[in-house]
Amino acid sequence: MSAARVPLRVEPLSREAFVPFGEVIEAGTTADQFAINGGTSQRFHDLATLEPGTEGRLIVSIFRAQPRALPFPVRMLERHPKASQAFMPLSGRPFLVVVAPAGALDPGAIRAFLAQGTQGVNFAPGTWHHPLLALESVSDFLVIDRDRPEENCDEQVLPQEFSLALEPAC
Template identity: 60%
Template structure:
């Protein structure tokens, strides 16, 4: 049996399999922002022309009573195919991941709102030069490093209130190896 096309899914013995699609700003827009140096974003020279500034790439949202923090997360590589059994969201603020180790990684998301089912998931293959900013309340899987231990600069919220909800999916979704 052939693997489903990128972004498509097939149901096999009660388990859904999904293939990662390319991470583009347009495809990811319902879930947040793609953070990348691209001719498609506003950019201009600074520092006497020695630096190109790619400006205002993500809507960092610390929410009421929060403050923006910067951390480094070190993710262990995941073996493929990888089972997705749970998702999380941050209801009080956004959360951005910027890769620092020069490796691609996977991004699994579902729309903000009620707890997602396995059929709500989308999987993106992020290049090593692309970060993501999950909008407030967007469901996502925790960090999915590929190919080796990987560090990520993480920009998110600290402050009062409970800011991490986790749910188990109604059925397991397998991510097929990226092509």
């Protein structure tokens, strides 16, 4: 691995920018929404297409992520080729999402997004991504992904290290 770190620019997470990697999950104005429960609740409907893959089943878990200190070295990515994987923050804190398109891993196509505490992501099957990158403090995430029957995780070490940092606000 090269000793020089390549800086990775962090973008705000948006539905449009994240399309090549999956879906943004959020109760936004573009979501199909309607009142339910006698008008006491608002339903934001069908926010992500969850894919269990052939013979898979979807499970719901909670992941508790330790905060990462910035700048953070990105040295590897993983993917789940058989099914989607969705993360929704429960702690209301922002987190970082590092991704690359499905297929052969292209380090030049790696992108980083800053997700707000009200935004989740659903990685499309095969999308390369870094494991959870919580910021600030320990954070819980609701995770919907595939349970076995067979393994569904590939990891790849990157040929060069990327440096992940947030630019100071002006």
